[in-house]
Amino acid sequence: MSPTAPPEPSYDHLLPPSWKPLITSWLQEDTPSFDYGGYVVGEAHREAWLLGKGKEVAVLAGSPFFTEVFEQLGCQVEWHVKEGDTFEPVKHVATVRGKARHLLLGERVALNLLARCSGIATKSKRIKDLARSFGYQGIIAGTRKTTPGFRLVEKYGMLVGGIDPHRHDLSSMIMLKDNHIWSSGSITSAISHARRVGGFTLLLDVEVRTEAEADEAIAAGADIVMLDNMEGDELVSVARRLKERWVGKKFLIESSGNITEGNLKERVAGEIDILSTSAVHQSVQHIDFSLKIQMPKSE
Structure with a gap:
């Protein structure tokens, strides 16, 4: 039986x-x-x-x-x-x-x-559903721009809606943004310091503004490279070149910044692994x- x-x-x-x-x-x-x-x-x-x-x-x-x-x-x-x-x-x-x-x-x-x-x-x-209708099979994620004291409910709503809630707090993933990098002196230095204390269990997501910064982050061992506020042809072409140049290197490409239902179609290229947006919870x-x-x- x-x-x-x-x-x-x-x-x-x-x-x-x-x-x-x-x-x-x-x-x-x-x-x-x-x-x-x-x-x-x-x-x-x-x-x-x-x-x-x-x-x-x-x-x-x-x-x-x-x-x-x-x-x-x-x-x-x-x-x-x-x-x-x-x-x-x-x-x-x-x-x-x-x-x-x-x-x-x-x-x-x-x-x-x-x-x-x-x-x-x-x-x-x-x-x-809109992203899937355009043929995108990557990850749709929210952000940490949640309401203080109400984060649990907002992240829960993202999960029920079928998307990835992204990191819940500063302890659940290492994300290095521009202020971390400027304060540390360089992307390589920031990643080195983060790895020393974060160990092997935490993913490392690094925000970059240019293709050269993305190359530095990948070389230094970033797990995820966030192409912040890149849009249109620039976003797709940079992501494609990074995938081709670093073939065999394990990393994900994330697109973030000003993603809405209206411009979603131009962001859903196959080279982009993660689309993270606050549009699913801010001013909803x-x-x-x-x-x-x-x-x-x-x-």
Whole structure:
């Protein structure tokens, strides 16, 4: 008898032990003293519908955060749309049950989390799908230009949307940018110092402005060369020459800076291994959700 296949991993399995106290702190921030509105509605048990609205097809992302908000308030959430699935508005996405004052206590925190996380996932999926439609098979990645205190949710949204979240923090990969290089004296010196302390487990990503700087970075042992703010024919031709000149040398080429849906097509050359963009999370359009308490059915 063949063993039963394990269930598909859930995105919330990625979350670290520290994430639930974050929810607690956000609830504390939203109600630091008295809940005046909650006093008005009292203890009656009610059912509320989470509705996905807006004008476009969206990706649901952030359901663990939404659920945890209400579980900490003694409510139960039943999901009707799976995390990572798309839905068309208006959609009854979930049902929340609990005391009316607790539903309202968690409403804004839960909706804000879900709206931004789903917005990031929706934008990430759209950019990835567009790149694939142009024939690009490389990596689409976000950036570290995230909101302080909210990074976990934003990086999670990128993953649910199907792209690479890139490095999470200064400790998860060594990235040497212009200020590191200028302060160290040269690309070679900066890489040498970084290797000494970073060891063999950390990848080394080096930002360069010219083809000559890229050559120096590759020669010094960079794992990834970021061609920063190069665009159009220059980007493609420089990447192609680097691949040809350093054939047999293991490294990846990353393109970053001013990548949008509008100019994506000119960046998706096969010589570019990674396209990293902040367009998937900075100034992204949130997905419109609302939580509507249902009137109790008459006896």
